[in-house]
Amino acid sequence: MNSFTEENYLKSIYHLSVIDGETVSTNSIAAATHTKAASVTDMLKKLADKKLIHYAKYQGVSLTDTGKQIAIAIVRKHRLWEFFLVEKLNFKWDEVHELAEELEHITSAELVDRLDKFLDYPKYDPHGDPIPDNNGRFKQAELKPISALEVNTVGIIMGVREHAPAFLQHLEKIGLTIGNQIQLTEIADYDHSVTLNLNNNKTINISRDVAKNILVSI
Amino acid sequence: MNSFTEENYLKSIYHLSVIDGETVSTNSIAAATHTKAASVTDMLKKLADKKLIHYAKYQGVSLTDTGKQIAIAIVRKHRLWEFFLVEKLNFKWDEVHELAEELEHITSAELVDRLDKFLDYPKYDPHGDPIPDNNGRFKQAELKPISALEVNTVGIIMGVREHAPAFLQHLEKIGLTIGNQIQLTEIADYDHSVTLNLNNNKTINISRDVAKNILVSI
DNA sequence: AGATAAATTTAGATGAGTCTAAAAAAATGA
DNA sequence: TCATTTTTTTAGACTCATCTAAATTTATCT
The missing domain is CATH 1.10.10.10 (Winged helix-like DNA-binding domain superfamily/Winged helix DNA-binding domain)
Known part of the structure; x- marks a missing residue:
């Protein structure tokens, strides 16, 4: 082992x-x-x-193929445990990464598969990352960082590139979370900060650094 | 730590x-x-x-007091995870001990308390052992091994002293599990093996070694 | 191309947890 | 009691994962 x-x-x-x-x-x-x-x-x-x-x-x-298989199995465990922590134990999305870092090393494959079934085979974890199935297969949806969108594009937030609690808490605070629809209304020439319309009609401004770490499907 | x-x-x-x-x-x-x-x-x-x-x-x-507190916290985690594995993931009682040996070392106290709540604060694990609460308090029910009972005593199986899969599988096989009512009808002079009546009217004979490892409340 | 900078590897050391073999202390029993 | 056995501790060594400092290889820049 x-x-x-x-x-x-x-x-x-x-x-x-x-x-x-x-x-x-x-x-x-x-x-x-x-x-x-x-x-x-x-x-x-x-x-x-x-x-x-x-x-x-x-x-x-x-x-190698073997190494990749092992790595994906760990990623699968990590994301399933994150899903469990948020959906069943009501943790917030910024609290689960560290815990999953421990849980992902529990060895039993049987346990993971039963957990998967118990959770009803979720496809994405709380941060929008795809959960590999028990053969290691998954598809990464076609996602773009907000920083790569053109003005007026509409998208739905599907995931994040950065998993640090501080970043996730920042998103909470400015009112962004997975599933939100956004429309990019302006890109500032000066600092490349981005203005977004949310579908609750609020307008917010985010820095380029933040925009780079939010992934949307368009 | x-x-x-x-x-x-x-x-x-x-x-x-x-x-x-x-x-x-x-x-x-x-x-x-x-x-x-x-x-x-x-x-x-x-x-x-x-x-x-x-x-x-x-x-x-x-x-020391500190040492005991830490030990009981680990026992609490072990038993809660065992309960989770049996009740939510449908593992059998002989399959969970090894898994819980790993899970008990997950550090977060918050996780354990949320798991406890999610499971609705169970009092006993699948082997009949009491689960300490988040202050480390629990009461060990007054239990006796079957080997200490007198003839004709009626009791309910509440736990086991031995957690090895082989032992638990043996109990499954002869039809004994937690919650069963038993009546001790005979103790053989020769080898101290014990005859039990189950409340489905079956009669079984178990060795003294097995009788020593089954705990009942009377 | 040659000099300098950056990235990577080697060499040697450390701490945690384990081992075997031998020494020391405690328990046993005639 | 005191010799023998059992239990426990000490001494010294090993593996794993890490480190710092020094050496080596690769990349970069004029």
């Missing part, structure tokens, strides 16, 4: 490869796992020995 | 002190944690430094 730590490396490599493309750098893994590059190198050798990653010195890494 | 490993030692010491009385021996802890006595001694020093146990060389150990 793979240790808690090995699982976290695989998960980080997976997430980074989705964002940064096929191969992932040692430094980016160090940043994601809150460790130092030297520690990452040690672990990469170990994961390569186990044939969970493709690794050539100085060349970055990518997951 | 305390590590996964430290928590398991505290839990083991707690369980052993319930069975064996106030102070617990190094060897019994080694057996309970599947380690060697030398490893236990090392850990006892560490737990004593943290003031979680009272420890004097060669004299056995007992939990």
Whole structure:
């Protein structure tokens, strides 16, 4: 079996490869796992020995099929537990990420599948991320950050790129959450901040940084 | 915070002190944690430094108030998760112990209390063990092993002393489970095996070893 | 291309938790 | 009681995951 730590490396490599493309750098893994590059190198050798990653010195890494399968299984667990925490235990969406970081390492595959059934096979977690099925299959809906929309575009908020509680609490505070319909009415030339019309007729202004981290379907 | 490993030692010491009385021996802890006595001694020093146990060389150990509080919190989590697994995810009572051994180490106290509420504050887990409330309080019902009953006594099965899947599966097989009413009709002189009448009018015979591990209220 | 900067790897050390083997203390029993 | 057995502790070593500091490789820039 793979240790808690090995699982976290695989998960980080997976997430980074989705964002940064096929191969992932040692430094980016160090940043994601809150460790130092030297520690990452040690672990990469170990994961390569186990044939969970493709690794050539100085060349970055990518997951093998087996490694990817394990990573996706962890992501599945993480998102199902998040859904459970919000839907059944009434946690708020900004409270569940840390908890799911622990729960995702519970080993039993049987448990995950039963949890999935109990929750009635949800397709998306509370942050709008797709939940892989028990074969690891899922489709990422075609989403764009608000920062990439043109003026007058209408969209529905489907997810976020940033899961930090501070960010999610900020969204709560300005009145944005998953499912909201928004229309982009203006992009400021000066700072690229964005003005949105909500369908409760309120108008709000968000910074480019915030706009980059909110994903919509159009 | 305390590590996964430290928590398991505290839990083991707690369980052993319930069975064996106030102070617990190094060897019994080694057996309970599947380690060697030398490893236990090392850990006892560490737990004593943290003031979680009272420890004097060669004299056995007992939990401090703090240590006991932590141990009971772990027991509470273990039993709540077992209840969840059986009641909500439809696991069988012999399947949940191992899973709960992992789940009991999830740290959040908030999570446990919300789980408790979600489950509607259950008083007993699937094996009949009492679930401590969020102040660590619980009452152990007055239970006797069947092996301690006299002939003709009627009782209701309330719990088991042994949680190994093999034992629980054996009970399933011979038709005994929690809530069953039984009447002890005979104790064999030869091997102390016991004959029981169930309230479906079936009669079964169980060995003394099995009788010692089934707890009834009379 | 050559110099400098950045990224990565190696070398050697640390702490947690475990082990075996040997020493020390406590319990047992003739 | 005192010799023997059992229990417990000490001593020293190992693995895992981490670190810092130094060396090496790759990338970048003029």
